Amino acid sequence: MKNGYCRGCGSVLQSEDRNKPGFIPAEARERSGPLVCQRCFRVTHYNEIGSTNPDPNLIRENITKAITLSDLLVLVVDFSDLTGSLPVWSGFLGDKPYLLVLNKIDLLPERTKTEEVTNYAASYVQHIGLKAPKAICAVSGLKEKGITALKERLQKATASGTKIAILGVSNVGKSSLVKSILNKEGADFGPTISRFPGTTMGLSNWSIFKGRNTLIDTPGLNPGDRFSDRLCTKCASLLLPERKIQQKLWGIKPGKGLIVGGLVGLESLTESEVVVISFASPELMIHRTDNSKIRALLDDQPDWLNPCCDSCRRKIEWVTETITLQPNSDLAISGLGWLSFRRETASLRMTIPSGIRWEIRPAVIGKKE
Structure with missing residues (x-):
């Protein structure tokens, strides 16, 4: 055999x-x-x-092996989920040079400029303490947008025989990116791609530039603190946007709040109306309601609220925290999207499953002042 x-x-x-x-x-x-x-x-x-399901320890071993074997790293992140796809790499990259690839830009709202997202990514890398990349490229692996420019960057950054490791958390689109590069090379086969987390399970090598270089596709790292890491495969796939991220304006009056996808509750504690812009999958239900109803709705998970399955629901341990956001800042929730607060300081009581990563950061899109 x-x-x-x-x-x-x-x-x-x-x-x-x-x-x-x-x-x-x-x-x-x-x-x-x-x-x-x-x-x-x-x-x-x-x-x-x-x-x-892949073995988490084996995945980390394979990723470490690929980094050791490679001369250049390509770190692929989902720009719509920087919080969930970038900070986890701080302990992996070491001194290896890397290119930062912002994938899935085809899902960003209309009128979002490429220069705006690359500039933000550069400042975000510095903010979380990662060393600066050799370059930042904005692409869509699925739509093959920006792939030619990425290939040119790779050729300029490498010599003949260089091995290039493709890194990223699960479902960030690494395999779609590799497949797009191979398509540009005229290859008739590529890695399996799907909406399900953990599709790639081992290392696979792909020859590019007519044999000049080798791409090493790696399994997706599971950070453990995204919603997609905590939910079953079916529930997790429902959180991933297939269409452009929906941008929606909300006015939250005193005593009111929002429920995001049946997974996060936000109660406004501010004495004046709060203006919020949500950026999330268009399939995700965002519901405005009274503060007094939020916890009961999170516990009951009615059918219209994008509920998770019974198995995932039983695993949730709710925690509550009071947070304050300054004007023109975002509340980013790993694996779910972000909410941008605009006009005035907002005080919120947030109910969220224990262990989910979230952060308050400068606004990504729109005016910064």
Whole structure:
């Protein structure tokens, strides 16, 4: 039986246990062309991820191995979720040079300028204490926007024989990016892509620039503090926007508040009306209601409120914290989106599941003064 690894997810192929990564029926190994495991086959053809989950320790080992083997790193982040996709890398990069790639810019609201997001990303990197990247590129791996410019950056930054590791948290779009680069190269095969977290499970190598360089696609790191990390695969996939992020203006009067996706409650404690702009998936329900009703709605999870499944709901431990936001600042919630507060200082009581990362930061989009 020939050895090898799945060209879709990078798992080592095996035919002994269908419940473990890399399973492929023995007879399928004799087929011509690139070999893919049964899990990747079902993801591609039936949109089913199954119950095989990657080992978190093995994922970290593979990522560390890829960084060690590589001369240049490409750190892919989701600009719509900088909070959930960038700070976690502070302990991984070491002294290796890297390019920062802002993916999924096709989902940003209309009239958002590329220069605005790259400038913000540069200041955000400094704010969280990461060293500066060699360059910042804004792309859409899925729409193949900005890929040609990224390839030119890679060619200029590397010599022949250079290995380039593609890094990112799960569902940030690494595999879509690799596939877009390979498409530009004229390749007829690439990694498996899907909306499900944890699709890539091992390391896979891809030759680019006519054999001049090697891309190493890595499994997505699971930070553990995003909503997508805490929910089941099905519930997590519902939080990922497929269309442009919806930008909506809210006026929150005293005694009122917002519920975001049935997962976060925000009660206004301010004595005047608070102006808020929400930036979130258009599929995510945001509901304005009385402060007195917020906790009960979070506990009851009515059907219209984008509730999570019973299994995920039982895992939630609510915590409450009082926070203050200055004008022109954002409340960013890892894996959910962000809310921008504009006119005056706002005091809020936030109810959120324990362990979810959130932060208050300068406003990303729009006027900063």
